[in-house]
Amino acid sequence: MTDVLRVAGLTVDIPNRDGVAVRVLHDVDFTVGHGEIVGVVGESGSGKTMLMRSVVDILPETAIRTWTACEVDGVDRTTRSRGDRLPVSMIFQDPMTSLNPVRRIGYHLVEVIRRFQGVTGGRARQLGIEALDQVGIDDPARRFRQYPHELSGGMRQRVMIAMALLAKPSLLIADEPTTALDVTVQAQILDLITDLRREARLAVALVTHDLGVVAGTCDRVAVMCRGRVVEVGTTDEIFYDPQHPYTRALLAAAPGTEAAGGSLTVSGGVASEWVDASAVRVQHSTTHASLVPAEVAP
Amino acid sequence: MTTASVTTSLLSTESVSKHFPIKGPFGTRTGVLKAVDQVSLDIRRGETLALVGESGSGKTTLGRCLLQMEQVTSGAVRYEGVDLTALPAQQRRPYHRSMQVIFQDPFSSLNPHRTALQQVLEPLQVLTDEVDPTPRALAALEQVGITGDAVHKYPRAFSGGQRQRIGIARAISVRPAFVMCDEPVSALDVSIQAQILNLLSSLQRELGLTYLFISHDLSVVRHLATRVAVMYRGRIVELGGTEQLFTDPLHPYTRTLLSAIPVPDPRRAREAKLLRAERPTEWFAWPDDPQHLVEAAPGHFVAG
Numbered sequence: 001m002t003d004v005l006r007v008a009g010l011t012v013d014i015p016n017r018d019g020v021a022v023r024v025l026h027d028v029d030f031t032v033g034h035g036e037i038v039g040v041v042g043e044s045g046s047g048k049t050m051l052m053r054s055v056v057d058i059l060p061e062t063a064i065r066t067w068t069a070c071e072v073d074g075v076d077r078t079t080r081s082r083g084d085r086l087p088v089s090m091i092f093q094d095p096m097t098s099l100n101p102v103r104r105i106g107y108h109l110v111e112v113i114r115r116f117q118g119v120t121g122g123r124a125r126q127l128g129i130e131a132l133d134q135v136g137i138d139d140p141a142r143r144f145r146q147y148p149h150e151l152s153g154g155m156r157q158r159v160m161i162a163m164a165l166l167a168k169p170s171l172l173i174a175d176e177p178t179t180a181l182d183v184t185v186q187a188q189i190l191d192l193i194t195d196l197r198r199e200a201r202l203a204v205a206l207v208t209h210d211l212g213v214v215a216g217t218c219d220r221v222a223v224m225c226r227g228r229v230v231e232v233g234t235t236d237e238i239f240y241d242p243q244h245p246y247t248r249a250l251l252a253a254a255p256g257t258e259a260a261g262g263s264l265t266v267s268g269g270v271a272s273e274w275v276d277a278s279a280v281r282v283q284h285s286t287t288h289a290s291l292v293p294a295e296v297a298p
Numbered sequence: 299m300t301t302a303s304v305t306t307s308l309l310s311t312e313s314v315s316k317h318f319p320i321k322g323p324f325g326t327r328t329g330v331l332k333a334v335d336q337v338s339l340d341i342r343r344g345e346t347l348a349l350v351g352e353s354g355s356g357k358t359t360l361g362r363c364l365l366q367m368e369q370v371t372s373g374a375v376r377y378e379g380v381d382l383t384a385l386p387a388q389q390r391r392p393y394h395r396s397m398q399v400i401f402q403d404p405f406s407s408l409n410p411h412r413t414a415l416q417q418v419l420e421p422l423q424v425l426t427d428e429v430d431p432t433p434r435a436l437a438a439l440e441q442v443g444i445t446g447d448a449v450h451k452y453p454r455a456f457s458g459g460q461r462q463r464i465g466i467a468r469a470i471s472v473r474p475a476f477v478m479c480d481e482p483v484s485a486l487d488v489s490i491q492a493q494i495l496n497l498l499s500s501l502q503r504e505l506g507l508t509y510l511f512i513s514h515d516l517s518v519v520r521h522l523a524t525r526v527a528v529m530y531r532g533r534i535v536e537l538g539g540t541e542q543l544f545t546d547p548l549h550p551y552t553r554t555l556l557s558a559i560p561v562p563d564p565r566r567a568r569e570a571k572l573l574r575a576e577r578p579t580e581w582f583a584w585p586d587d588p589q590h591l592v593e594a595a596p597g598h599f600v601a602g
Contacts, residue, residue, distance in 0.1 A: 249489070
């Protein structure tokens with residue numbers, strides 16, 4: 001079976017103020033399979049958002065992107081013209097700024113339905129209300145008429161998910177979708193995403209800095225550090241058998257709920273010493289790979 | 299109140315309420331929001347009391363009432379037995395020195411036009427009679443790990459974690475007894491969070507500080523707190539020792555909150571998801587008397 005998304009050899013350079021190119025992604029390989037939720041974790045500045053932005057073509061204008069492969073649903077997308085529609089939807093961290101404050105919820109939904117399904121009028125309205133119902137919003141007909149500020153943060157993120165799904169995507173990219181939300185609401189949104197994956201056989205790429213979110217939601221995890229994917233594996237492999245020192249440090253820094261008292265292990269910020277240019281990819285099993293310095297590679 | 303609790307309590311609230319008017323069109327008053335509703339709480343000397351709850355549950359408002367940053371609608375706030383709400387503003391001044399605060403956002407809580415040293419000097423100049431406060435400011439900065447030329451740099455030269463260290467130095471420079479930490483690490487990366495939490499713990503040991511730690515991150519709370527108070531819609535629904543509360547939560551809202559914590563362990567996270575599926579989150583009711591907390595186990599109180 002082909003993957004829903006396959007990116008290979010992705011490198012992105014962004015010139016800084018002095019015109020010097022800064023490499024934000026180094027030779028990144030990334031795949032998401034059918035019905036799979038893949039977590040992308042790393043600290044701020046590790047390149048996780050840039051990876052996603054590369055896929056949906058919303059990099060900063062000055063960015064220079066090269067890749068050896070980008071396939072969505074088995075179709076090559078390395079070169080594409082403006083207006084080529086990708087079957088990919090993306091939702092962002094802040095559901096307030098993602099919605100137009102002077103337009104009703106219904107307007108946002110109907111706009112997507114009109115553009116992606118070619119349906120208008122009463123039928124579009126009905127589809128919009130059904131979409132709200134599908135993402136677990138109570139009294140969807142009333143919410144359809146309300147403005148974004150009348151909804152809570154969790155409810156707005158549900159609206160964003162409903163809009164994303166109305167475009168009938170093969171892949172949903174969620175960039176820190178629950179970072180701005182309370183724990184209980186976060187749990188609801190993550191449960192919704194897992195349920196949708198099952199019902200709609202949706203593939204999901206979930207970008208987060210929270211290892212707890214990954215542990216409870218994802219099937220596979222890619223750990224990013226300084227623009228590289230340093231380790232990739234199933235969630236259990238990453239959490240119970242981490243191979244890369246950076247992954248271990250990240251896990252040690254997370255305050256687990258069992259570790260009361262004592263000192264948290266501190267990694268000293270973004271650890272450049274763990275990622276060097278000579279690193280090579282080592283395959284530990286069919287699903288598990290990590291980057292190790294060339295001299296230690298078997 | 300027993301004599302024993304009088305001696306151990308540093309700061310306490312007695313049925314404190316803070317109501318905000320809800321304004322309708324043309325400034326008409328359409329209702330009242332009970333942000334804090336008759337909360338009675340004791341903060342014991344030397345402990346870290348965590349206040350947890352969702353956004354809008356009233357935890358920050360309660361903290362602001364304790365520090366007199368908000369005028370309470372009713373009730374009393376006592377510091378070492380003295381009711382601060384009854385004192386005129388001038389007489390409250392000495393208490394400002396004893397009660398300090400560390401804010402959530404290290405980017406907006408520092409003045410961009412002042413160097414690290416100037417930031418820390420400010421509370422010393424305002425709240426103490428020190429003739430030359432510079433040595434004390436430098437000592438405070440050293441305690442948080444900012445030394446050498448760095449003290450003359452402006453906030454923009456520092457990372458989020460370092461800025462939070464400056465905020466902490468500001469708070470401890472005047473040698474307070476009580477520090478309110480309002481979500482001090484939620485704006486920081488995980489590895490930086492760990493550094494700041496370790497710093498807060500070691501400062502508490504060295505300086506004998508009492509913390510009120512406001513947070514929505516329950517993993518952080520479990521790591522740091524002595525006791526935990528759970529707030530829900532302006533009221534305390536459960537209060538107990540940290541381990542007691544995490545291992546044996548009594549109020550249904552506490553249980554929901556705990557099952558929602560993202561655990562960095564796939565197997566336990568799967569168990570928690572099953573638990574959540576059985577028990578959907580709902581609106582929890584409480585008895586008419588908001589002060590009614592039952593002692594279910596020694597030191598473990600629950601509403602209802």
